[in-house]
Structure formats: structure tokens, C-alpha cells
Amino acid sequence: MSTSEDTLRDEAERCLRALAGEHARLREDQWTAIRALVVDRRRALVVQRTGWGKSAVYFVATRLLRERGAGPTVIVSPLLALMRNQIDSAERAGIHARTINSANTEDWQQIFAEVEGGAVDVLLVSPERLNNPDFRDLVLPKLAAGAGLVVVDEAHCISDWGHDFRPDYRRLRTLLADLPPGIPVLATTATANARVTEDVAEQLTDDRAVQGAGEASPGGALVLRGALERDSLHLSVVSLPSAEQRVAWIGEHLDGLPGSGIIYTLTVAAAHELTGYLRERGYEVAAYSGQTDPAERLQAERDLQDNKLKALVATSALGMGFDKPDLGFIVHVGAPQSPVAYYQQIGRAGRGVDRAEVILLPGREDRDIWAYFASLAFPPEQIVRTTLAVLEEAGRPLSTGALEPRVDLNRARLEMMLKVLDVDGAVRRVKGGWTATGEPWSYDRERYARVAAERGREQQAMLDYIATTGCREEFLRRQLDDPAAAPCGRCDNCTGVHRSGEVSAEGAAQARDRLHRPGVDVAPRRMWPTGVKDDPGVSGRIPPDAQAETGRALGRLTDIGWGNRLRALLAEGAPDAEITDEMFGAVVKVLTAWDWAERPAGVVAVGSRTRPLLVGSLARRLARIGRLPYLGELVPLGEPVPRRHNSAQRLRSVWHGLTLPDDVAAAARDAGGPILLVDDRIESGWTVTVAARLLREAGAPAVLPLVLAVPS
Known part of the structure; x- marks a missing residue:
């Protein structure tokens, strides 16, 4: 030198x-x-x-x-x-x-x-x-x-x-x-x-x-x-058969973990559920996700830095964004879909302490959640070509909002696709929105397929990590192609010391009560989407006398409590059947806790092509137990339409595909009070919105939507 x-x-x-x-x-x-x-x-x-x-x-x-x-x-x-x-x-x-x-x-x-x-x-x-x-x-x-x-x-x-x-x-x-x-x-x-x-x-x-x-x-x-060894990390996996037991396990073992740390969940709903449960048990914890208000996120980070919290219960929004050298533990409730992502997240812990505990509590529902994230991959070529054609024909910049009604993608996926096309030179973001450049562009189908295959390989590797009997850290480092990967001598498999999966009967009952506590508020749509001024001819604010009231759902599809059963019940291809006694009892609890201004005067169902037994039996049983008249159902028209991904196209499909029969309209008008509107699920919210509009126009003074599931 x-x-x-x-x-x-x-x-x-x-x-x-x-x-x-x-x-x-x-x-x-x-x-x-x-x-x-x-x-x-x-x-x-x-x-x-x-x-x-x-x-x-x-x-x-x-x-x-x-x-x-x-x-x-x-x-x-x-x-x-x-x-x-x-x-x-x-x-x-x-x-x-x-x-x-x-x-x-x-x-x-x-x-x-x-x-x-x-x-x-x-x-x-x-x-x-x-x-x-x-x-x-x-x-x-x-x-x-x-x-x-x-x-x-x-x-x-x-x-x-x-x-x-x-x-x-x-x-x-x-x-x-x-x-x-x-x-x-x-x-x-x-x-x-x-x-x-x-x-x-x-x-x-x-x-x-x-x-x-x-x-x-x-x-x-x-x-x-360099080598990726982290000699402070002690990795372990605790496999438990149900979400209730995983949550109860955390409730009973959290105070035994060193210092403060992070508990990762796969979904926003799970983060809030787990936070609520742990607070009820007396723990100082806070929820943290991409949906958390920025000021609240900043305060939560500071509180954890200052050890005012035992844990942040967080989604991957915290993955790269937090530096606290003395974090004593990382717990995952549900496995990330990539060993590389997992290693990145657990790397938050143990940077300034001699020992940090890293615990994975995998769930059977993890693969369902991975499949959902995989569905958000780069869109098929036909949709991309349609987007480019719309931009070329417009001859002027189009905002994402103006483009969305013409493309069968929701806003988030559309934005992601446009950014990729921008980088590829096919479109350009300018003041006022997006324009097509006219440059040649090819759909790299082979590359997208290879990336999708790599994601599948990573998911299988994560399952292999859970099942391995070898060194856990070595497994993860080999996934990162670390040439220095070697047995760590610290993980549960290396030491032969495995964490107990036992939870007390009382703890399991408390977790079950929290997770199965039914009821999610469903806010009504208040604005029509952009791009439907010509068809179906509405725009701006939905008139108050055409809106639904705030509704209720039994649970979220992303919940770690009701979510598992609702996903199975409503999965594509799942058999149609009448509502079970257990699920019906939970729906009744939702009704009992509903603080409506006026009791319903009648029940109307949203007619279903895929689950007529489920929706019909739910509506009729609710009418019987509530001693209310069952007034009938709104009828779907024409052939089934493909599921749409953006608000404008979904609204058009429902608007032209749902009708209120005259006898049901008359019964709703004559009921003399609010109508309880029953359906199996809310996705975009437009079915309930259109149904409520039809009932309000028929003379119903209010419409109270009740469904089994909402997405999140």
C-alpha cells in the first residue's frame, strides 16, 4: 500500500x-x-x-x-x-x-x-x-x-x-x-x-x-x-396444528423471550388480530403495516427503539426499514414465501446482543396466502397489449384513473404494470398521466415464466426449511448461495433442543375466543368509480338516499381465525351447501352485537349462481330466528360474467346483471323498515351497492348489508 x-x-x-x-x-x-x-x-x-x-x-x-x-x-x-x-x-x-x-x-x-x-x-x-x-x-x-x-x-x-x-x-x-x-x-x-x-x-x-x-x-x-453467518441467531421452528394454538403459544411465551422484538405476520388483518389478543393479555405491543398512518408508524418505531414495547406486530413493511441492534427476538406467525425474504427479516435481530431468538410458527394457510400474492404477478400479454392500444388510440396522456376502466386490472396491478412498461420504454409517465411511446415492445413470456417458476421453487424451499432435520442456518445460507455455509451449532436441530409446542387449555380457549370473535364493519361505497359516466350513466357521489348503511361481515378472508374456514367455504370449486350450525351461530352473534339505529323489518338475499344453497339457507334461517319476513331475492340476469379486477368493469357487470323482481320490490317497500341484505361475500362492494340502490329506489328506508366474508 x-x-x-x-x-x-x-x-x-x-x-x-x-x-x-x-x-x-x-x-x-x-x-x-x-x-x-x-x-x-x-x-x-x-x-x-x-x-x-x-x-x-x-x-x-x-x-x-x-x-x-x-x-x-x-x-x-x-x-x-x-x-x-x-x-x-x-x-x-x-x-x-x-x-x-x-x-x-x-x-x-x-x-x-x-x-x-x-x-x-x-x-x-x-x-x-x-x-x-x-x-x-x-x-x-x-x-x-x-x-x-x-x-x-x-x-x-x-x-x-x-x-x-x-x-x-x-x-x-x-x-x-x-x-x-x-x-x-x-x-x-x-x-x-x-x-x-x-x-x-x-x-x-x-x-x-x-x-x-x-x-x-x-x-x-x-x-x-462475504459469508452470511449470524452467530447471535438461534433458529427454531414450532409446528402447531391451528391458528388458535399458534396465537396462544405466543401469548404464553412472549414474556419469556429476551428484550423486545418483532412478530411478523403475513397479512394486515392477522397483525391487527394478534395485536388485539396480546393487548388483552397485558402486553405492550403495537400493529405496524403499510396501511398504518405514517405518524403512527414513526411513533411505533420510536417506542420499540426506546423499549416501551415488548414487540411490534408487523407485516413485511418493516422488513428493510428498521435498525435496532439490541432486538432480542423475531417471531414469524406464518412463513414468508421465500427463504431469502425470511433471512432478510430475521437479520433485524441480534446485531448488538450475544443471543437472539428466531422462531417460526408455520401455518397450514400459508400456501393460500402465497398463492394470493402470486396472483399479482405481471399480467398476461393480452391485457398488456390492450393497455398499450388504449394509450395509443387516446393520442394524449391518460391518468391511471382514466385508464383503469378500460383495462381489466385493479389500480395497484395497473400501476405496477405501467412502471415496468415505462422502464422497458413502451410507455412514459408525463404530466397528466401515461402515454405510449410507439417503441417496439415484446412480451418476454419465457422470462416471466422463469420468474414464476423460481417463485415456486422458493416456496418449496421454505417448506423444506420447515421440515429439515439439518442445520437451519446452513439451509438458509445455502439458499443464498453462501459458499461458507456450514452447520451453526446453535439452532434447534443442531442442539437437539426443540421448543415445546404445548399451550394451556385456558390459553387456547382465550385465543379461540379472540380469533373467533365474529364481526367486521363494512363501510358502504360513497362514490361511483371513474369511467362510468356513459355506461351505466352515473358519476361522482352516490346520493345518500341510494346508499347502503354500514354493514357487517362474519370475518375477513385474511384473518387467522375465521379466515381459514371462510377461505375453504368460498374457494373456487368448493361445493355449495347450506350454512352450518356453527357458522350460523357466529353470524347470529354478529347480529346481536350490531348497534343499528332501527331493527330490520325484512330479509332479502342476493341471488347467487355459485352458492344458492349457502346464501338462501343463511337468509331464510336469519329471517326465522329474527322473526322477520323473508321477502325473496335479487335475481342475477343473463350468462355468468368473468370476474373483473377493476371498479368500473365490476360495476358495469353488476349493474346490467342484477334485477329486483316487482314482488320483492313491493314487499321491501311495504315492510315499513330497514332491509337486511344477505350475501356470501363482498369483494369490490359493487354488488351490495347496486342491490342497495335498487331496494332504496323501491322504497326501502335503509339497507343493512350482512355477508360472511370480506377480503381484508
Whole structure:
């Protein structure tokens, strides 16, 4: 090492100590990465375990580059929680960091002024900003041209082979290609197998530098991949036969787990159910998901950081977004669909303590939930072609809302597809919406099939992890293609010490009571969807005298209590049968607890082609037990129509496919009070909305929807 490099390393060590404490020393791979960025101005990919010190690499490199006159570091970071932690870390090292994201739009102008004035060392940007037309076209070019370093955090999100692929991240390839020569780039992740590593490294490659220069060219990405062992983690699996027992097990064992931690669930509904149960048992816990209000999320993070909570009960929204070195445990209620995702989540624990407990409580319903997430994959070619054709024919930008009624996708999937098409160059996001570029585009059916097959392989690997009798950590590290994978000597299989699955009868009864507590409020639709002004000829606000009242459902399909039985009952192809006594008794409890303003005066069913026995028997039995007249049913018209995915198309299907017979209309009018409207499930809410409108127009003073299930 030259004298100048000795001096540079001494500077780097001093910066690290300011960041991480007086006893901190650079690892060799950390120094290799810093040297590549600061001296060689290279592009590098660092794949290292959580807690290894990846953020130290880019903060130290930033400090050294800034002292040598370079511009600010631009970090693309996926989650607000992660940004907050990174900013706190940077300030400790004397690095002034700011962030641009959807939660601080009012501060953007001031932040941009600080950047231009040289007062900002690090600017953190969410990947979604890269898809904002103003930011992409006006702000990003200036940032890229003046950047001293570009960092892509959680870089596995770039690859659609990765477990947390995000279309917005794919736009980074264009950003990197447009960087002026000599601006170093660092990508970091803790969870990338060989395939993802290769994909990300390829996207980091500077084609301008490698053209004609061979493999040794500095334009090729330097890949630094280390062993992924976490010697503080003690992995175990507890297999229990039912959701009630899993929940009861947590209630009886949570206080025995060290410190504070995270309990992961697969769905938002499960997070709220489990939080409610644990609070009833006296635990200080909070629910955390992508649907949680941002202010509440921030408070929950702070409370866990300050050990005011025993646990956050969270969905994967917390996966990459939380840094608490002394987390003592991670519990999963339900298995993630990928061992790589699982290893990423459990990596939150044990970073600053000698021992952390990692416990998986798999459920039989996990595969149903995986199947649901798989259904959200890239759409079939016909739908994509239809979308492109609609945009081309429009001849002007179309907003997502204007495009949605013409494409058989819901809003979330449509947005995801458009982002992918944008990255592929087939569409472009502009002010006012989306336009077709007219560029040739091919549907890469083979790639999508390979990605789907890889997802299936990952799911099977997760099942194999649950069943393995070998070392659990070694299994996970081999899934990440870690060449140093070896038996850990700490997990339940290595030690032969397996956690007991016993729960007390009292605990199981309490969990069963909580999970089977029936009743979910169902808010009525209050606005017609966009795109139906011509057909069926409605728009804007639904008139109050045509709306349903707030309804009730027995449970959610994503619940860990009633959800399991409701999914089986309502599954496609499940046999039609009359309502069981147990389920009917639960529905009666829902009615008993319903605080309606006026008791129903009659019962009407929504006629069903697929479950006439189920819906009919439920409606008639409710009428008998409530001593109410059964007034009949709304009748479905014509041939069955395909299930639609967006609001406008669903509304049209129901509007033209449901009728209220004259005798039922007259009976509803003459009943002299609210009508209890019975159906098996609510998906979009448009069937109930149209049925309520028909009954209100017939003279019913109010309509009270009652169904067995809602999605979530």
C-alpha cells in the first residue's frame, strides 16, 4: 500500500470511529470497497450480512469524497424508516443528510436550495421519486450531474429475481447509464443469491468503460460478497396444528423471550388480530403495516427503539426499514414465501446482543396466502397489449384513473404494470398521466415464466426449511448461495433442543375466543368509480338516499381465525351447501352485537349462481330466528360474467346483471323498515351497492348489508 493510500486509510479509520465508536476498525472488504469508490471511482456491489457495516462504507466514502471536493452522495433508499436511521447515523459522523420523499414535500424547495448551496453531504431519495415526471426530468439530471457518489441501498430490489422486486428500482439502470464518467456507484444488500447478484452486477456495469476493454475493465462492477453467518441467531421452528394454538403459544411465551422484538405476520388483518389478543393479555405491543398512518408508524418505531414495547406486530413493511441492534427476538406467525425474504427479516435481530431468538410458527394457510400474492404477478400479454392500444388510440396522456376502466386490472396491478412498461420504454409517465411511446415492445413470456417458476421453487424451499432435520442456518445460507455455509451449532436441530409446542387449555380457549370473535364493519361505497359516466350513466357521489348503511361481515378472508374456514367455504370449486350450525351461530352473534339505529323489518338475499344453497339457507334461517319476513331475492340476469379486477368493469357487470323482481320490490317497500341484505361475500362492494340502490329506489328506508366474508 502506498503512502498516500496509508494516509487515506487512516482518514477512513478516523471517520469510522466518529460513526461507530472508538473501538471500531475497518474490515478488509470495507476498505476494499471504500478504496474502489474514492481512489478508482469504480462501481461496486457489496453483498454482506445485516450488521456487517454496509452503511459505514458509503458514509466513510462520502466523507472522504466531500473532503476532496466531490458533490453530495445520492442514496436511493426504499423505506422511510430506513432513511430515518441512516440520517441519524450520518449525523453522528458529522455528515449532513437530508431526504426527499412523499412525507416531506413541503420541505423540498428548501432541501434543493441546501443541495445547490453545498450544505448537504447526503441526499436520500425514495425509488418512487424516480418515476415522478417533474423529479425525473427537472431534478434528477442536476443531482446526477453533480453527485460525488451514487448509492443503491437494498439493491436486490433492482432484480425481478429478487424477493422484493420493485419496478421503480429498474429505472436506476437508466440513471446509472446517464451518469457522467467517473462518478462512483455503490450497491448494497444483505439478501442476494448468485442469480440476483449476477443480475444486479450486470445492471451496474458501465458499458462505456467496458466496450472493447475485456473483463478486467474498471467499468465492470467490483463484487464483494462475504459469508452470511449470524452467530447471535438461534433458529427454531414450532409446528402447531391451528391458528388458535399458534396465537396462544405466543401469548404464553412472549414474556419469556429476551428484550423486545418483532412478530411478523403475513397479512394486515392477522397483525391487527394478534395485536388485539396480546393487548388483552397485558402486553405492550403495537400493529405496524403499510396501511398504518405514517405518524403512527414513526411513533411505533420510536417506542420499540426506546423499549416501551415488548414487540411490534408487523407485516413485511418493516422488513428493510428498521435498525435496532439490541432486538432480542423475531417471531414469524406464518412463513414468508421465500427463504431469502425470511433471512432478510430475521437479520433485524441480534446485531448488538450475544443471543437472539428466531422462531417460526408455520401455518397450514400459508400456501393460500402465497398463492394470493402470486396472483399479482405481471399480467398476461393480452391485457398488456390492450393497455398499450388504449394509450395509443387516446393520442394524449391518460391518468391511471382514466385508464383503469378500460383495462381489466385493479389500480395497484395497473400501476405496477405501467412502471415496468415505462422502464422497458413502451410507455412514459408525463404530466397528466401515461402515454405510449410507439417503441417496439415484446412480451418476454419465457422470462416471466422463469420468474414464476423460481417463485415456486422458493416456496418449496421454505417448506423444506420447515421440515429439515439439518442445520437451519446452513439451509438458509445455502439458499443464498453462501459458499461458507456450514452447520451453526446453535439452532434447534443442531442442539437437539426443540421448543415445546404445548399451550394451556385456558390459553387456547382465550385465543379461540379472540380469533373467533365474529364481526367486521363494512363501510358502504360513497362514490361511483371513474369511467362510468356513459355506461351505466352515473358519476361522482352516490346520493345518500341510494346508499347502503354500514354493514357487517362474519370475518375477513385474511384473518387467522375465521379466515381459514371462510377461505375453504368460498374457494373456487368448493361445493355449495347450506350454512352450518356453527357458522350460523357466529353470524347470529354478529347480529346481536350490531348497534343499528332501527331493527330490520325484512330479509332479502342476493341471488347467487355459485352458492344458492349457502346464501338462501343463511337468509331464510336469519329471517326465522329474527322473526322477520323473508321477502325473496335479487335475481342475477343473463350468462355468468368473468370476474373483473377493476371498479368500473365490476360495476358495469353488476349493474346490467342484477334485477329486483316487482314482488320483492313491493314487499321491501311495504315492510315499513330497514332491509337486511344477505350475501356470501363482498369483494369490490359493487354488488351490495347496486342491490342497495335498487331496494332504496323501491322504497326501502335503509339497507343493512350482512355477508360472511370480506377480503381484508
